[in-house]
Amino acid sequence: MPSALWFAGLAVSFSLLSAIIPVFTVNTPRLLRVLTTLLLCLIGIAALISGLITLSENEVATAELPLGLPWLHWHIRLDALSGFFISLIGVVTVAIGLYSYGYVRGFEHGQDSLIALGGFTGLFLTGMLLVVLADDAFMFMISWELMSLSSYFLVAFHHEHAANRRAAFLYLLMAHVGGLSILLSYGVLASLGDGFTFEAMRAAEIPFGWASLSFILAFIGFGMKAGLLPLHAWLPEAHPVAPSHISALMSGVMLKVAVYGLIRVIFDLIGQFHWQWGVTVLTIGSISALLGVLYALMQNDLKRLLAYSSVENLGIIFIGLGLSILFMSENHRLIATVAFVAALYHSLNHALFKSLLFLGAGSILHSANEQDLEKMGGLLRRMPWTGLFFLIGCISISSLPPFNGFVSEWLTFQAALQTWQLNSGVLRSLLPIAAAMLALTGALAAACFVKVYGIAFLGQARSRHIRRARPVPLSMRVGQGILALFCLLLGLLPVPFISLIDNVPRQVLDQTLTQATAHGWLWLTPVSADTASYGAPLIAIALFIALGLGLWLVGRGIRRVRRCDAWDCGFAPPTPNMQYTSTAFAQPIRRVFGLLFKIEEGVERNQQGKLTHHLKISDRAWGLFYAPIARTVEKAASKITRIQSGNIRTYLGWSLTTLVFLLWVIA
Amino acid sequence: MNLQISLLALVQLVLYALLAPLVAGWIHWVKAKLQNRCGARIFQPYRDLYKLFNKEARMAHTASQLFRASPYIVFTATLLAASAVPLLSINLPTAAIADIIAIAGLLALSRFFLALAGMDVGTAFGGMGASREMLVSALAEPAMLVAVFTLAMTAHTTNLASLVGFQLTETFVLRPSFMFALAALVLVAIAETGRIPVDNPSTHLELTMIHEAMILEYSGRHLALMEWAAQLKLLLYGTLLTNVFFPWGIAQDLSLTSLAIGLLSLIAKLLLLGIILAISETVLAKMRLFRTPAFLNLALLLGLLGMLSHVILEIGV
Numbered sequence: 001m002p003s004a005l006w007f008a009g010l011a012v013s014f015s016l017l018s019a020i021i022p023v024f025t026v027n028t029p030r031l032l033r034v035l036t037t038l039l040l041c042l043i044g045i046a047a048l049i050s051g052l053i054t055l056s057e058n059e060v061a062t063a064e065l066p067l068g069l070p071w072l073h074w075h076i077r078l079d080a081l082s083g084f085f086i087s088l089i090g091v092v093t094v095a096i097g098l099y100s101y102g103y104v105r106g107f108e109h110g111q112d113s114l115i116a117l118g119g120f121t122g123l124f125l126t127g128m129l130l131v132v133l134a135d136d137a138f139m140f141m142i143s144w145e146l147m148s149l150s151s152y153f154l155v156a157f158h159h160e161h162a163a164n165r166r167a168a169f170l171y172l173l174m175a176h177v178g179g180l181s182i183l184l185s186y187g188v189l190a191s192l193g194d195g196f197t198f199e200a201m202r203a204a205e206i207p208f209g210w211a212s213l214s215f216i217l218a219f220i221g222f223g224m225k226a227g228l229l230p231l232h233a234w235l236p237e238a239h240p241v242a243p244s245h246i247s248a249l250m251s252g253v254m255l256k257v258a259v260y261g262l263i264r265v266i267f268d269l270i271g272q273f274h275w276q277w278g279v280t281v282l283t284i285g286s287i288s289a290l291l292g293v294l295y296a297l298m299q300n301d302l303k304r305l306l307a308y309s310s311v312e313n314l315g316i317i318f319i320g321l322g323l324s325i326l327f328m329s330e331n332h333r334l335i336a337t338v339a340f341v342a343a344l345y346h347s348l349n350h351a352l353f354k355s356l357l358f359l360g361a362g363s364i365l366h367s368a369n370e371q372d373l374e375k376m377g378g379l380l381r382r383m384p385w386t387g388l389f390f391l392i393g394c395i396s397i398s399s400l401p402p403f404n405g406f407v408s409e410w411l412t413f414q415a416a417l418q419t420w421q422l423n424s425g426v427l428r429s430l431l432p433i434a435a436a437m438l439a440l441t442g443a444l445a446a447a448c449f450v451k452v453y454g455i456a457f458l459g460q461a462r463s464r465h466i467r468r469a470r471p472v473p474l475s476m477r478v479g480q481g482i483l484a485l486f487c488l489l490l491g492l493l494p495v496p497f498i499s500l501i502d503n504v505p506r507q508v509l510d511q512t513l514t515q516a517t518a519h520g521w522l523w524l525t526p527v528s529a530d531t532a533s534y535g536a537p538l539i540a541i542a543l544f545i546a547l548g549l550g551l552w553l554v555g556r557g558i559r560r561v562r563r564c565d566a567w568d569c570g571f572a573p574p575t576p577n578m579q580y581t582s583t584a585f586a587q588p589i590r591r592v593f594g595l596l597f598k599i600e601e602g603v604e605r606n607q608q609g610k611l612t613h614h615l616k617i618s619d620r621a622w623g624l625f626y627a628p629i630a631r632t633v634e635k636a637a638s639k640i641t642r643i644q645s646g647n648i649r650t651y652l653g654w655s656l657t658t659l660v661f662l663l664w665v666i667a
Numbered sequence: 668m669n670l671q672i673s674l675l676a677l678v679q680l681v682l683y684a685l686l687a688p689l690v691a692g693w694i695h696w697v698k699a700k701l702q703n704r705c706g707a708r709i710f711q712p713y714r715d716l717y718k719l720f721n722k723e724a725r726m727a728h729t730a731s732q733l734f735r736a737s738p739y740i741v742f743t744a745t746l747l748a749a750s751a752v753p754l755l756s757i758n759l760p761t762a763a764i765a766d767i768i769a770i771a772g773l774l775a776l777s778r779f780f781l782a783l784a785g786m787d788v789g790t791a792f793g794g795m796g797a798s799r800e801m802l803v804s805a806l807a808e809p810a811m812l813v814a815v816f817t818l819a820m821t822a823h824t825t826n827l828a829s830l831v832g833f834q835l836t837e838t839f840v841l842r843p844s845f846m847f848a849l850a851a852l853v854l855v856a857i858a859e860t861g862r863i864p865v866d867n868p869s870t871h872l873e874l875t876m877i878h879e880a881m882i883l884e885y886s887g888r889h890l891a892l893m894e895w896a897a898q899l900k901l902l903l904y905g906t907l908l909t910n911v912f913f914p915w916g917i918a919q920d921l922s923l924t925s926l927a928i929g930l931l932s933l934i935a936k937l938l939l940l941g942i943i944l945a946i947s948e949t950v951l952a953k954m955r956l957f958r959t960p961a962f963l964n965l966a967l968l969l970g971l972l973g974m975l976s977h978v979i980l981e982i983g984v
Contacts, residue, residue: 377789380731391733400776401769413768413812413825420820429978432816436809436967443808446779447801454786454797460729523763532825535764539747539773542764546743547736561735566727567884568790569871580786580794588802592960 005061005078007050008086012129014043019122022115029108033101036118037475040097043125044090051087054078058503068138075197077135080503081268085132085260088348091486092252092355093125096245099359099479102472103245106366111160116153121246123150128257136197137186144182144261148175151254154246155238164241171238174224174231182221182261188214189269201269211270215277218265219284225258226314229288230625235311236295240303240371244362247303251310252355256347259317266325267340267508273328275427282322286434289315289441294593297448298617300582302361302371305452306354309397312441313350316412317343319438323415324509326427333511335418338526340505341498341513342411349404349490353396356483360390363476364456368469373582375463376456382469387457389480394453396487398446402540404490407524409442410534414526444589451585460576492540495521583615590617598623671921676750676761683749687898688712690905690937697945712898716891724887727788737784738885738892741777745896748773749903753828753910755929756918757835762828767815770827771808774859774903777896778804785881796880799956803865803877806963807858813970814851817844817977818911827907831914844981847973849912854966856904858959861897863948865959868897875953902937909936 018039025032054061058080065074078086107114127147134140152175156168190196193204206214220231227235239247266277292311299305320343327336363386364379365371380387392403399405416435419428461467471477490497499517506512516526524534565573590597600616643654692709699706726734751765765773782797819825821844822833858865861878870876876883882893910917916932918925954962 378729378731380733395776395779398775398779399772400779401765401772406769406772410768410772417816417819417825420823425978429975432813432820432974433971435816436813436971439812440805440809443775443801443805446775447805450779450782450786450797450801454783454794458731458733458783458787459789459794529763530824530826530829532766532768533763534766534769538764539769542747542750543740543743546746547739561724561726563728563730564725566729566788566790567886568788568792569883574788574790576789578791579789580791580798585794585798588798588956589805591957592802592806 003061004050004053004057004059004083005063005076007046007053008078008129008133011043011046011050011086011090012126012133014039014046015122015125015129017122018043019119019126022118026115029114032114032118033104033108036104036121037097037101039122040100040125041094044092044094044097047090047093047129048087049090050078051083051085051090052500054083055080055087055500055503058506060507062135068142072136072138072196074139075135075199076133076139077198078133080501080507081260081263082132084344084348084501084504085256086129088256088351089125089128089132089253092249092351092483095355095359095479095482096248097479098482099248099362099476100245102474102476103243103362103366105473107243112157117157117243120150120153121249124154124246124249124254127151128253131257132260135199137183137190137201138196140261141179141183141186144179147254147257148172148179151242151246151250154250155242157243157246158241161241167234167237167241171234174234178221178224178231180221181217181224185214185217185221185265188217189265198264198269202271206270206272208272208274211272212274212277214270215266218262219280222258222262222265223284223318226255226262226318227288227311228284228314228318229291229311230621232288232292232311233619233621233626236299236304236307236619239307239310240301244303244358244365247307248355248358248362251307251358252351255310255314256351259314259321259343259347263321263508266321273325273336275326275329275424278322278324278326278329279427279430280322281318281325282431282434285315285318285320285322286437287315288312289319290437290444291596293441293444293448294589294596295619297444297451297586297589298597300373302364302373302376302452302456303358305373305448306357306361309445309448310350310354312445313346313354313397316409316438316441317346317350319343319434320346320408320412320415322434323412323431326422326431327415327418328509330422330424332418332421333509334513334515334527335415335421337505337509337511337513338411338418338516339415340509341501341516342408342415344501344504345411345490345494345498346405346408349396349408349487352483352486352490353393353405356389356393356480356487357397359476359480359483360386360393363472363480364469366476367472368465370463370466373452373455376461376466377459377576377579378457378461379466379469380457382461382466383471385477386472386480389477389484390457391453392484392487394449396491398449399442400446402488402491402536402543404487407491407494407534407536409438411526412438414532417532418527447589451582455580455582455585459579460574462576462579462581492537493521494524494534494536498524596620672758672760675756675921675926676759679754679756679759679761680746680750683754683899683902684746684895686937687895687902688716690902690941691898693938693941694945694948697942698949701945701949712894716895719886719891719894720888722887724885724889727884729789730787730884733780734784734787734884735889737780737787738889738896740780741784742892742896742899744773744777744780745899745903748777749899749906751827752903752906753831753917754906755926755933756921757828757831758919758921759828762826766825767819767827767830768812768825771811771815774900775804775808777900781881781893784885785883788884790884792876792880792883796877796883799877800881802956803858803959803963806960807855807966810851810963810966810970811855811859813967813974814848814855817848817970817973820974820977821845821981827911831910831917832919834911834914835917835919842977842981844973844977845912847969847976849908851966851969851973852908854962854969856908858963858966860901860904862901862944864951864954865962867953870953877956905937905940906933909933909940
């Protein structure tokens with residue numbers, strides 16, 4: 001049987017191939033669609049197989065490619081950690097491949113370039129796969145940039161709108177600031193560790209100060225990609241404007257690649273754990289989670305809302321990582337492992353349900369060309385399958401049992417609850433506060449997705465084109481169905497899954513979670529059976545049995561229920577305009593948490609003498625964080641313009657001076 | 668032995684379902700007496716449920732299938748959550764299925780579908796109720812978990828049966844952290860079960876409703892299930908408060924005498940709790956909706972105080 005590395009190579013070659021074929025088949029869109037779908041599915045399956053083999057065998061495969069610098073060939077390494085993330089990429093890619101068959105059809109008759117879409121999607125996937133496989137900083141940075149740049153072109157896909165171009169530029173800018181920060185972090189490690197290979201960095205003895213510098217740089221760089229506060233501003237701008245299946249890839253998968261990068265650098269390459277780092281990660285994670293969900297609640301644009309909710313979920317993942325670092329710093333390996341596995345689990349869960357939700361939003365766009373919640377309504381009866389899958393996504397992301405989101409949040413809580421084992425009293429009282437913020441986040445996420453589902457899929461249609469929405473093609477439904485199925489499976493069977501990924505903590509933290517799965521596949525017992533247990537399959541079985549029994553006993557079969565007008569306290573029959581709107585739903589929460597938003601609200605009289613109400617809720621981060629930086633940069637730039645004379649000889653002189661200076665520095 | 672335990676677990680489940688209307692009836696009756704009315708008999712809620720189950724269920728034209736499935740999901744999830752809260756005995760296997768966080772999750776699941784069902788018909792009241800319910804629950808959840816964490820950090824478990832067992836085996840000391848946690852949980856329970864001063868269960872005044880606004884469109888057996896689930900939730904929180912903080916009397920083995928003692932002590936505790944609740948509902952008035960955050964922040968603050976006093980005073984004891 002071919003090795004895991006072989007399958008990974010296959011996945012990379014297929015994705016390169018899928019980047020090339022649009023050039024040759026652009027005149028036969030149907031063939032292009034079939035080939036792209038086929039290739040995406042093959043990429044996904046190959047990546048999945050390679051990841052699963054690696055995870056189950058606990059072997060580390062390495063290779064060297066004759067590419068790159070003469071003295072630094074590309075090093076490739078496939079270990080359990082890469083295996084986990086490569087299978088994550090694989091699962092989502094299969095679903096997106098199937099979905100794109102129906103979805104891309106909508107672009108065939110328009111002005112949009114299919115070459116750009118197919119080509120950059122292929123390059124984007126190649127970049128993500130190579131980042132996960134890279135074993136030296138050089139290859140890592142090249143793949144990272146490939147991933148960032150190709151996704152820039154995908155964000156700018158609908159470039160005819162100025163707002164989209166602006167979003168894409170913001171994305172490019174932030175991606176590069178982040179990339180620079182990562183590069184510097186590797187620079188610190190490489191200079192102390194004698195070389196750019198990860199092997200050399202791992203072996204290096206790094207003093208606390210330098211390690212902290214490297215940690216901060218890596219945290220800024222990867223945190224920026226992951227959309228942590230206050231570096232999240234690009235995310236809600238960029239993710240929604242890409243085509244929906246690309247939004248799914250970006251939110252579901254690319255953010256996880258950032259998580260992978262951070263785990264690789266901190267847990268593996270630096271390999272040290274300090275409580276200061278843990279507190280930093282935990283604090284930023286908690287703030288991102290809470291503010292992310294609050295901002296999500298305020299959005300009326302469905303895809304923007306989903307993007308903000310990614311900020312929240314990445315926050316939850318980083319809470320898990322922060323807890324893990326904290327517990328490692330006091331050498332409580334077991335609890336650290338629980339938190340680490342919780343973070344991994346949530347990464348996978350978020351990849352699944354966020355992709356599912358973006359595909360759902362794409363389906364609504366596809367059949368009704370609408371992403372404004374205020375115009376939707378009653379879609380469940382018009383697109384029942386999408387409605388069902390979207391419901392599963394909403395339940396999962398609200399972390400409700402028996403679906404997958406609950407398992408990872410439960411594990412995070414279990415880790416946080418072991419604070420009594422820590423020695424420091426400050427940490428002991430800090431951790432439960434983070435846990436309380438996590439609880440608030442979870443409850444607000446439920447509110448947010450009740451709003452989304454209730455406004456979009458329930459009630460009555462609020463506009464004419466939504467009333468005419470039709471079910472989407474089969475391939476799109478299948479794509480969503482696969483993800484929904486995985487959401488359910490990961491919620492029902494956490495124990496087999498945790499034993500599958502057990503090799504990741506074994507390799508990274510040198511500790512396994514055997515006791516979590518020791519009581520059979522029914523019981524998840526992260527610390528011990530006395531401390532806490534969760535029987536997910538039993539809950540699901542009980543729910544289904546009781547549901548069936550209830551339907552049979554009380555409902556006495558599938559009896560028709562007579563329809564009538566809505567009661568509504570005896571008022572006139574409600575019209576669609578009388579329904580609660582998305583803004584109205586969020587109003588109480590907006591009022592309670594008013595200080596955290598920048599709200600401009602007022603009533604004005606327009607030219608016709610009519611009163612109009614306007615409400616604008618914006619992110620405080622812009623005013624507090626970005627505007628000062630932008631002002632400083634502009635000031636500095638206006639000073640520098642003095643040397644801009646327009647004379648080419650002066651410019652050449654400057655270049656020469658710089659070169660000489662750099663040579664002097666290196667020598 | 669194993670069969671006996673499973674049977675007992677089933678009995679406890681049935682007991683939960685059967686006791687729930689009685690508790691609601693008892694509170695009604697006490698309230699009526701306090702307000703100088705003669706009031707309905709204690710068994711009135713059973714008759715109401717019976718009547719509703721036999722009536723025809725109607726659905727609005729605009730309602731979807733989710734509206735129809737919701738009552739079953741809401742009821743089942745609430746009953747399942749209840750099954751993990753020790754009622755008569757602490758030695759039941761059902762307690763291991765879900766710890767307190769999973770119980771909160773199941774209650775959140777039932778609330779999720781309740782709110783969705785409220786929005787399904789597309790009336791203004793339904794959306795209003797759903798929006799308010801999600802606000803109240805979002806603020807109540809952290810307070811509840813902080814209070815629970817305080818208990819869990821003392822007993823080193825989130826499993827309710829183990830928690831009650833810990834309370835029974837420890838020699839009784841008045842822990843300040845537990846007092847704070849109890850106070851916080853009482854406030855949370857009031858908010859979560861929709862009692863005065865957060866919500867008024869007997870109101871049908873349009874603009875003040877929360878829970879009632881969501882189930883406004885239900886009728887017949889659907890309404891019966893929704894009402895029953897609400898009564899179950901009240902009983903669940905009542906049992907949680909009494910059995911965790913005042914566990915005396917709960918059966919620790921499976922002999923008939925100890926189970927009988929367990930039942931009697933449970934009934935005594937619930938009667939007392941009902942009287943306290945009825946008195947508080949008689950003397951208090953419902954708050955404005957936007958006062959509720961202050962109420963729940965108080966709960967959160969109490970929970971945090973409990974935790975801090977645990978960290979400062981009790982660690983190492």
